[in-house]
Amino acid sequence: MRPLPWLSPLLCGVVLAVGGYAGLSGLGEARWVPFVGGLVALVALDAVGSRWAGSWERGSAGVGPRWRLVGLTAVQAGLVVVVAFADGSGMARVLFLLVPFGVYFAFGRVVAVGVGVAVMAFLVVAFQVTVPGWTRSVGHVSDLVMFGIGVVLAVVMAEMAAAGERNRVARDVHDGIGHHLTAVSVLLEKAVAFRQQDAEVADRAIEDARQSARQALEDVRTSVRALREPFRLGDALVRLTGPLGADVTCTGDESRYATNVLLALYRAAQEGITNAVRHGGPDVTVTVHCGPREARLAVIDNGSGFAPEREGFGLRGLRERIAQVGGTVDVTCGAGTRLTVVVPRRAAA
Missing domain, CATH: 1.20.58 (Methane Monooxygenase Hydroxylase; Chain G, domain 1)
Incomplete structure (x- = not known):
């Protein structure tokens, strides 16, 4: 289009x-x-x-x-x-x-x-x-x-x-492919580490890596098609976090929100989880609440975090994406990192 x-x-x-x-x-x-x-x-x-x-x-x-x-x-x-x-x-x-x-x-x-x-x-x-x-x-x-x-x-x-439009597609590719390649890398490292100690764990990690690679290909197709098919945020987050074992909690009614808002929240979750895997610890929690006036997403990890001045292309692109739907992004680092995204319900379609 x-x-x-x-x-x-x-x-x-x-x-x-x-x-x-x-x-x-x-x-x-x-x-x-x-x-x-x-x-x-x-x-x-x-x-x-x-x-x-x-x-x-x-x-x-x-x-x-x-x-x-x-x-x-x-x-x-x-x-x-x-x-x-x-x-x-x-x-x-x-x-x-x-x-x-x-x-x-x-x-x-x-x-x-x-x-x-x-x-x-x-x-x-x-x-x-x-x-x-x-x-x-x-x-x-x-x-x-x-x-x-x-x-x-x-x-x-x-x-x-x-x-x-090229910038939008570039953000989609970065957010989607970047997340899945990070997941594949972590899972393959896990498979190598457990290869001698527990073959079953290593095999499961390899299978999860395959799944992440397949999801990366699907993300590319989804971005090119401009995501024409109906999008379900809760289901997408479960598929996104499944291979990494992150905890996901979705509450509220996402049907109140336009597809572009739900996609922006999904990409925010991708970026938060990618950074958590890169810089954080093994425990990652994702919570989403789609309220009557605003939707709130939080991605929390218990790692060492990163310095705010080291904010890279991913977070900058995320801020641009969320700003386009009238939302805000807040990143706090301390005993772990917390990414919070708030988007109003009546955002521009």
Whole structure:
């Protein structure tokens, strides 16, 4: 799914409001059927394009989705032309920015810039045909210059959205893979230590290490799929801590909370357990309470802890993730380490 899925509906809504007002008040002549129908079709088309782009990125449908996206982009551009000519206010020209913006996520920056230049060339030709002497009109020249600036801003905006999405995936991979590789390392060390003394314990540790490795692969698939399937925090925490023998207590009603909040708590538990295994002692306790107003997660170990100034990428990424859902992170070290995460129920979805 492409970032900023609200952009197309927002722009279409603004164009509908301005163009509708212009048509009803007599400030401009609106051709209502192609105008309204085209805007509705653009919103629906953007939703379809988002799903197709996701299928192509996951590689689940071969080469087909790429060519479907090419056709979809052409249809989108055609609809924008229809809406622009049916709109009496001139506001609909802003919708042309959706074309290079959408192309960016399907085909990259170079193609998006090329499409933006092509759209500007089309507008020049359209002005030349429909508005003789437009080059002497300050309004039309300003419109073209502002559109050029808009193309640049659309590409920059797409870059920023893509960077944010890459950072999110990087945090997912770090939190998930990092935790499971740490678990595999600890379990294999345990197997080596008990190989001569207790073969049964060593075999069990190896089997748990295999399970952690399989869970790591599943985490990668889950991150790439953007976690589309229903998520259950309690079940996920039990699977997460099972191989390490950590104590888990889940109370409250997690169904009150959005999936992104539950995922943020899960990643926080992963990071806390990973740090506990690395720096802490053998006893790790995880508690989660999903209350009516806020959810509270605590990961506690009895190890030696670590200095606050040694906070690494994992905890920094965790703070960013929790801040995105309106929560807070607190880490205290003393006779052990305690990671506390609090997230309000009405966090942004």
